[in-house]
Amino acid sequence: MKILLALALVVVLSTHAAWGQDPASWFRVRWEPQAEGATPTPRIEAYVHNDSPYRVTDVRLQVEGVGPNESSVGQRAVWALGDIEPGGETSLVTEAIPGAVSYRFSVIEFDVVSVERAR
Numbered sequence: 001m002k003i004l005l006a007l008a009l010v011v012v013l014s015t016h017a018a019w020g021q022d023p024a025s026w027f028r029v030r031w032e033p034q035a036e037g038a039t040p041t042p043r044i045e046a047y048v049h050n051d052s053p054y055r056v057t058d059v060r061l062q063v064e065g066v067g068p069n070e071s072s073v074g075q076r077a078v079w080a081l082g083d084i085e086p087g088g089e090t091s092l093v094t095e096a097i098p099g100a101v102s103y104r105f106s107v108i109e110f111d112v113v114s115v116e117r118a119r
Helices: 002-018
Strands: 027-033 043-050 054-066 072-079 089-095 102-115
Touching: 027 102, 043 054, 043 102, 054 089, 072 089
Parallel strands: none
Antiparallel strands: 027 043, 043 089, 054 072, 054 102
């Protein structure tokens, strides 16, 4: 049964890829710096929104710090918290990257937990 479910999921994901949907477009990230002085180490808080039709988990993002001249000043990988249902959102907190005035986020991996059914 687990093998059949896994194969069905591969077919569903392959079908979506064939329709031209890029899994990277399934996620939107918004971020904001935490209030200055709120913690001893400057941090940023980000929110990951799931626009896919799937419940996902183990969402890993690359955070790239961007300097004043639009060049990269550093990067790191971070994990979003918990499962994210279709249309849902979760958060993450990470230390600010020294020298960054802005950030770029990209989802680099995730696991599909389940496919939502039409009601």
